[in-house]
Amino acid sequence: MSLPVSPELFVKSDVARIARQLLGKVVVTVHQGVVTSGLIVETEAYSHRERGCHAYQNKMTERNKVMFLEGGHVYVYLCYGMHHMLNVVTNRAGVGDAVLIRALQPLEGIAVMMERMNATAADRITSGPGKLAKAMAIDRSHNGLRFGDSAIRLQEGETLRRSQIVATQRIGIDYAGADARLPWRFYWKDNDWVSKK
DNA sequence: TAGAGGATTGAT
DNA sequence: TCAATCCTCTAC
Numbered sequence: 001m002s003l004p005v006s007p008e009l010f011v012k013s014d015v016a017r018i019a020r021q022l023l024g025k026v027v028v029t030v031h032q033g034v035v036t037s038g039l040i041v042e043t044e045a046y047s048h049r050e051r052g053c054h055a056y057q058n059k060m061t062e063r064n065k066v067m068f069l070e071g072g073h074v075y076v077y078l079c080y081g082m083h084h085m086l087n088v089v090t091n092r093a094g095v096g097d098a099v100l101i102r103a104l105q106p107l108e109g110i111a112v113m114m115e116r117m118n119a120t121a122a123d124r125i126t127s128g129p130g131k132l133a134k135a136m137a138i139d140r141s142h143n144g145l146r147f148g149d150s151a152i153r154l155q156e157g158e159t160l161r162r163s164q165i166v167a168t169q170r171i172g173i174d175y176a177g178a179d180a181r182l183p184w185r186f187y188w189k190d191n192d193w194v195s196k197k
Numbered sequence: 198t199a200g201a202g203g204a205t206t207g208a209t
Numbered sequence: 210t211c212a213a214t215c216c217t218c219t220a221c
Contacts, residue, residue, distance in 0.1 A: 044204070052204075063217055081214030083205050100204055130205050172204055195205095 005154040010071030015090045015097040019045035020165055020186045022088065022099055024158040026107065030151055031137035034112050038104030038126055039157050042187040042194045044170045048096040052176035055096020066144045067096040074152060076143040083130030084139050088147065102129045105193040128195040164189050
């Protein structure tokens with residue numbers, strides 16, 4: 001399947017629902033003519049209404065300004081000085097919501113991804129937000145692009161049943177207090193490519 | 198303008 | 210359990 005994801009998905013519902021609906025979709029990147037792609041198996045929702053979010057209370061900064069573009073834009077930032085995080089901006093322009101893509105199941109370009117990861121096996125090369133960005137050659141040059149750009153796009157893939165989706169609390173945001181306990185991490189049940197804590 | 202810390206990862 | 214690594218944000 002290579003149907004592009006309808007842009008309406010990113011603006012027509014709340015960010016947690018969109019995070020769930022992104023499971024099974026396909027991320028495709030083209031870097032120096034090389035195509036890589038993977039099924040989304042893990043996501044996290046971030047809403048301007050809670051403390052875990054870079055755009056909490058809709059506060060715009062130099063880093064997060066892309067989050068305030070219309071849903072369907074690409075938000076990439078550098079974490080811990082070395083890892084790039086891939087996010088899908090959601091909601092209408094002016095509202096800072098986004099979905100973090102945390103893990104992929106590789107489809108195309110597996111040999112290239114292994115090479116980029118210095119891996120001798122295809123094992124777990126995209127199981128984690130920093131890893132998948134490196135494997136798919138995603139960096140801050142993608143920040144502010146729209147999904148559908150020649151470098152990065154989202155396509156329809158597999159449709160998951162409700163029973164195949166697990167919701168848990170998000171990872172690595174203890175600073176968010178009670179909001180850290182929101183069940184806004186979604187993953188594909190029993191999928192080997194989900195990141196492990 | 199200085200200082201603290203982070204939506205992670207991999208090695209010890 | 211801890212270091213790597215650098216950009217961003219906050220406070221002064």
